[in-house]
Each structure stands twice: as structure tokens, then as C-alpha cells.
Amino acid sequence: xxxxxxxxxxxxxxxxxxxxxxxxxxxxxxxxxxxxxxxxxxxxxxxxxxxxxxxxxxxxxxxxxxxxxxxxxxxxxxxxxxxxxxxxxxxxxxxxxxxxxxxxxxxxxxxxxxxxxxxxxxxxxxxxxxxxxxxxxxxxxxxxxxxxxxxxxxxxxxxxxxxxxxxxxxxxxxxxxxxxxxxxxxxxxxxxxxxxxxxxxxxxxxxxxxxxxxxxxxxxxxxxxxxxxxxxxxxxxxxxxxxxxxxxxxxxxxxxxxxxxxxxxxxxxxxxxxxxxxxxxxxxxxx
Amino acid sequence: xxxxxxxxxxxxxxxxxxxxxxxxxxxxxxxxxxxxxxxxxxxxxxxxxxxxxxxxxxxxxxxxxxxxxxxxxxxxxxxxxxxxxxxxxxxxxxxxxxxxxxxxxxxxxxxxxxxxxxxxxxxxxxxxxxxxxxxxxxxxxxxxxxxxxxxxxxxxxxxxxxxxxxxxxxxxxxxxxxxxxxxxxxxxxxxxxxxxxxxxxxxxxxxxxxxxxxxxxxxxxxxxxxxxxxxxxxxxxxxxxxxxxxxxxxxxxxxxxxxxxxxxxxxxxxxxxxxxxxxxxxxxxxxxxxxxxxxxxxxxxxxxxxxxxxxxxxxxxxxxxxxxxxxxxxx
Numbered sequence: 330x331x332x333x334x335x336x337x338x339x340x341x342x343x344x345x346x347x348x349x350x351x352x353x354x355x356x357x358x359x360x361x362x363x364x365x366x367x368x369x370x371x372x373x374x375x376x377x378x379x380x381x382x383x384x385x386x387x388x389x390x391x392x393x394x395x396x397x398x399x400x401x402x403x404x405x406x407x408x409x410x411x412x413x414x415x416x417x418x419x420x421x422x423x424x425x426x427x428x429x430x431x432x433x434x435x436x437x438x439x440x441x442x443x444x445x446x447x448x449x450x451x452x453x454x455x456x457x458x459x460x461x462x463x464x465x466x467x468x469x470x471x472x473x474x475x476x477x478x479x480x481x482x483x484x485x486x487x488x489x490x491x492x493x494x495x496x497x498x499x500x501x502x503x504x505x506x507x508x509x510x511x512x513x514x515x516x517x518x519x520x521x522x523x524x525x526x527x528x529x530x531x532x533x534x535x536x537x538x539x540x541x542x543x544x545x546x547x548x549x550x551x552x553x554x555x556x557x558x559x560x561x562x563x564x565x566x567x568x569x570x571x572x573x574x575x576x577x578x579x580x581x582x583x584x585x586x587x588x589x590x591x592x593x594x595x596x597x598x599x600x601x602x603x604x605x606x607x608x609x610x611x612x613x614x615x616x
Numbered sequence: 617x618x619x620x621x622x623x624x625x626x627x628x629x630x631x632x633x634x635x636x637x638x639x640x641x642x643x644x645x646x647x648x649x650x651x652x653x654x655x656x657x658x659x660x661x662x663x664x665x666x667x668x669x670x671x672x673x674x675x676x677x678x679x680x681x682x683x684x685x686x687x688x689x690x691x692x693x694x695x696x697x698x699x700x701x702x703x704x705x706x707x708x709x710x711x712x713x714x715x716x717x718x719x720x721x722x723x724x725x726x727x728x729x730x731x732x733x734x735x736x737x738x739x740x741x742x743x744x745x746x747x748x749x750x751x752x753x754x755x756x757x758x759x760x761x762x763x764x765x766x767x768x769x770x771x772x773x774x775x776x777x778x779x780x781x782x783x784x785x786x787x788x789x790x791x792x793x794x795x796x797x798x799x800x801x802x803x804x805x806x807x808x809x810x811x812x813x814x815x816x817x818x819x820x821x822x823x824x825x826x827x828x829x830x831x832x833x834x835x836x837x838x839x840x841x842x843x844x845x846x847x848x849x850x851x852x853x854x855x856x857x858x859x860x861x862x863x864x865x866x867x868x869x870x871x872x873x874x875x876x877x878x879x880x881x882x883x884x885x886x887x888x889x890x891x892x893x894x895x896x897x898x899x900x901x902x903x904x905x906x907x908x909x910x911x912x913x914x915x916x917x918x919x920x921x922x923x924x925x926x927x928x929x930x931x932x933x934x935x936x937x938x939x940x941x942x943x944x945x946x947x
Binding site: 344347352396399402403409410422435439440442444445448449452453455456500503504506513518520521523545548556596597600604 | 620621622623624627631634635644665671672676677678679681682685689691692693695696697699700701712716788789792793795796799800806807808810884887888890891892893895896899
């Protein structure tokens with residue numbers, strides 16, 4: 330089973346390709362899947378309404394009454410039972426809701442997602458989704474307290490299942506051997522050290538000691554601060570670094586300039602050491 | 617001395633091939649893969665492997681987190697494309713009907729027997745109870761479903777329900793609603809198997825009960841044979857489909873309760889996939905049953921032909937599912 334997670338990143342799962350590279354995939358959050366489901370239900374209900382209106386307008390036409398009824402019955406059946414299955418059998422292995430949330434269905438063993446697995450995971454929606462829905466609609470009626478309680482317990486077991494296992498599987502995932510992963514479309518962001526004028530670096534000559542203060546973890550924090558370009562965060566971080574490395578601020582030095590220069594220098598230093606097999610994890614790492 | 621970082625030089629050298637992979641994947645995913653030329657299709661696995669090696673190099677030498685995130689996402693996307701399902705819909709359908717479906721049904725033979733026994737036990741029980749005391753009828757068949765066909769009905773009325781050809785215009789709607797209703801129940805029975813068999817078994821017994829109860833009423837008026845013809849013209853297909861759906865559900869419940877040598881999850885997974893294959897077929901069967909019930913039964917009123925159709929479907933299905941091993945079935 331390819332599911333050893335490092336304690337630091339509970340969402341990351343190993344997916345080793347036949348070429349031997351671990352892709353380090355990420356599990357989708359329950360909230361993301363919830364929103365994706367809402368979007369899909371919205372689309373289903375919308376199509377049903379459109380179908381009903383379409384069928385009704387045919388119905389008024391007179392002769393095609395039976396055709397309209399057949400279309401509606403089949404349409405309802407197909408939407409209810411095969412909306413999820415048809416989309417998840419496609420190339421993207423995701424319903425429109427999942428696509429919008431950047432998720433996809435993947436076989437837990439990393440192999441190709443087969444039709445039977447998709448059918449199995451969606452057949453269980455009958456229990457997990459439609460039964461609770463029908464139950465909710467009916468519970469306003471004549472059912473007595475005990476029936477309602479039993480129904481709530483029953484539905485609760487299925488609806489809350491993803492919260493109670495490590496891999497956030499719902500009953501359908503369990504049965505089908507699938508899980509839902511993040512599959513975001515990442516754009517390649519520009520490298521922060523691109524096109525730095527050599528003169529700019531000449532102004533910032535850091536000593537080896539100043540560069541050995543921090544490790545990879547701090548470098549990545551610095552990277553995210555620089556990418557977000559938040560004024561207050563940059564000021565705070567720049568001040569902290571100056572104090573820590575004992576840097577005296579010159580007159581025309583801006584925080585952003587200082588941070589980019591320090592980032593570039595620190596990355597160069599750490600990457601050089603990386604080539605010699607030394608990865609300084611963070612500032613506490615003595616290597 | 618070149619001031620550019622080594623990792624940045626690496627990125628500049630490889631960037632173009634990553635972008636090319638990205639565009640090809642975009643196109644393949646958005647439109648059908650057919651929109652790519654042969655050369656482009658062949659390029660994807662190559663670019664995928666080079667992206668993977670870039671990822672390995674980047675992890676070992678670059679500390680640009682954004683770059684590593686990008687390569688991880690790109691490689692995963694390409695991985696799912698390269699190693700994902702390749703078969704077209706037509707190929708999938710072919711292998712489903714030629715191999716997967718009968719094979720899965722055959723593997724469920726034990727559960728199929730149990731499921732059939734449960735259905736017949738329900739039928740027999742309700743038949744005996746209603747024969748002994750007609751008051752039982754109401755507890756097996758709801759008034760809505762009976763629609764007048766109860767122990768108090770006249771023999772003429774009961775006879776008319778068997779041979780009345782109904783409203784010919786409504787047949788299509790009737791067939792469709794029968795199909796969707798039955799398929800929904802079958803899918804439900806399958807899903808219920810997850811809860812350790814019990815609900816599936818109950819549903820099977822209950823289905824048998826309503827059949828047995830109605831049979832008792834018709835048999836008490838000497839209409840047993842006619843009723844059998846009326847039921848079995850589509851019932852062979854429909855009951856077999858219900859039995860198979862029940863069997864698939866039972867297999868899931870049984871594998872979770874008694875996983876044998878496998879882990880519980882692995883056993884559930886295997887049973888779930890097997891059951892799902894059977895269930896796709898069950899929906900097809902119920903579609904056929906709906907057509908037989910909606911059209912054939914209403915248009916054919918001869919008992920002999922009705923039994924003939926019933927026998928033909930029985931032989932047809934058992935030949936299809938249980939005839940000897942086909943060559944090429946993976947073991």
C-alpha cells in the first residue's frame with residue numbers, strides 16, 4: 330500500500346511511478362469535496378428543472394405526451410444514477426464540481442481507474458446521499474421519534490465516515506479502492522532570482538556566517554513572503570533577519586530589495602551545499 | 617563568472633519541454649485525445665519521463681519551492697494520462713459484454729444461489745400464509761401495488777388483469793417507468809449489501825413475499841398457470857436481475873464480515889469492483905425486462921407464447937452466463 334505519510338504533512342501520500350519517482354500526491358480536504366458535491370447537486374437539480382420544463386412544453390404540444398414522459402423518466406434515472414459515473418469515467422476522472430475544485434478520483438493502488446471502480450464508488454451514493462436526502466424530506470411527515478433517531482444515526486455513519494479515517498474515504502471509496510486527490514493546475518511561477526542586476530548584488534555582500542544562520546525551511550518561508558508581496562509581512566521579516574544576522578541598514582535600502590538579495594544569496598549558498606549532499610533543514614540544523 | 621544560479625540555469629534549459637507537455641495535456645484533456653497528431657501522442661510519454669527526471673533533479677538540487685510544486689503537479693497530471701485507462705468507450709463495452717460481465721456473474725455463483733433461495737423462501741412463505749389465511753395478503757402487498765388484485769376481487773377481474781392489453785399508447789411510458797423503478801431498487805439492494813448483508817437479504821425476501829402472495833390469490837381461483845405466464849414472460853429476466861443484484865450485495869457484506877486471507881479493506885474492494893460489474897449488467901437486464909413487461913406482455917396474450925418467451929430468456933441468460941470457459945479470460 331502506497332500510503333506512508335510523514336508526520337509533518339498528514340495530507341501527503343506516496344505515489345511511486347513505475348519509473349521510481351514518488352509524486353507525493355495530496356489528499357483532498359473534506360471541505361473541498363463537500364463544495365464539489367454541492368456544485369454537482371446544483372448542476373443535477375438545474376438540469377432536472379430544465380428537463381421538466383422541456384418535457385412540460387412538449388407535453389402541452391399534445392401528441393408527444395408519451396415521448397415527454399419517457400424523456401423525463403429516463404432523464405431523471407440517468408442523472409440520478411449515472412451523472413457521477415459518466416464524468417468520472419472520462420479523461421479527467423472528475424465531475425464538473427471536482428474539476429472546479431481541482432480534484433480527481435484516483436485508484437488507491439495508483440493503477441488506471443477502471444469503470445467498475447467508478448460504478449462501485451457511485452452506487453454507494455444511494456446509501457450515503459440519496460437515502461439521507463429522502464429521509465430528510467420525509468422526516469417532516471408522520472414518522473415517530475424513534476424512526477427519526479434511527480435514521481439520523483444511520484445517515485450519520487455514512488455521511489461522517491470521511492472524518493473518521495486517515496485517508497478520508499467515504500463508503501464508496503472504501504468499496505471501490507479509490508480516493509480523491511488534489512490535482513490542481515499549477516502555473517509555473519517566475520524564479521525569484523531571475524534577472525537580478527549584478528550591481529544590486531554587489532551592494533549586498535553577505536558573509537558566510539550571515540548566510541549560515543538559516544536553513545531550507547526559512548528559505549521557503551522567505552520565498553512565500555516575497556511571492557505574496559505583503560508590505561507588513563516584508564517589513565517584519567526584514568527587520569527580524571537584520572537583527573538575527575547583524576546587518577546594518579544603509580540609507581537607500583528598501584525591505585523588498587534587502588529580502589530579495591538575501592534570498593538569492595541564501596539560496597545560492599544552500600544549493601551549493603546541497604550539491605555536496607548537505608541539506609541544512611532549518612536554522613537549528615548544525616550540518 | 618556567470619552569476620546565474622545553477623538551479624535557474626537548469627530551469628531555463630528544461631522549461632520549454634515542460635510547457636510543451638502542459639499544452640499537449642491541456643489539449644488532450646479538453647478535447648478528445650484524437651485531436652492530437654500521432655507525433656504529439658508519442659511525444660507525451662517522452663515529455664512525461666523528462667518531466668519526471670526534471671522533478672528528481674529539482675528535488676535534489678533546487679530550493680525553489682514553486683518550481684518543485686509545479687513539477688509535481690505536472691508530473692502527476694501526465695502520469696494519470698500516460699498510465700490511465702486507454703480504452704475507448706466502444707472497446708470498454710465490447711470487453712464488458714464479451715468477458716467481464718459473464719465472468720463476474722460466474723464468480724458470484726455461491727451468492728447467486730443464496731440470493732435465489734432467499735427470494736424463493738419469501739415466495740413460498742407468503743404463498744403458504746396467504747393460502748391458509750387471506751388476511752395475510754395486505755401485509756405483503758400494498759394496496760397501491762395490488763390495485764384491486766386482492767383476495768376479495770372477482771375471478772373475472774383477476775383474469776382481466778392478466779389478459780388486458782392495456783392502453784397501447786401508454787406502453788412506452790409504462791415500460792420506462794418499470795425499468796427505472798426496478799433498476800433503482802436493484803441498485804439500492806446492491807448498495808445495502810455494505811451493511812453486512814442483512815438489508816439486502818430482507819429486501820430479497822420481501823420481494824419474494826409480494827410475488828408469493830399474489831400467486832396465492834390467483835392460484836386460489838384456478839388462474840395459477842395463467843398468472844405464471846403473465847409473470848414469467850418478463851419475470852425470468854427481472855427476477856434473475858434482482859437475484860444477481862442481491863448476490864452482488866451479499867458478496868460485499870460477506871467479504872467485509874469474513875475477509876478470509878485478505879485485509880478487510882482489500883476484500884471489500886475486490887467484492888465492490890466485482891459487484892459493480894454485475895450491477896452494470898443488471899441495469900441492462902432490467903432494461904430488457906422493462907421492454908418485455910411493458911410491450912411484449914401487453915401485446916402477447918397467448919399463454920403458450922408467453923411461456924415460450926419465458927423459456928427462451930431462461931435458456932438465453934443461462935447460456936450466456938454459465939456456458940463453458942471462454943478463451944482468453946484472464947485468471
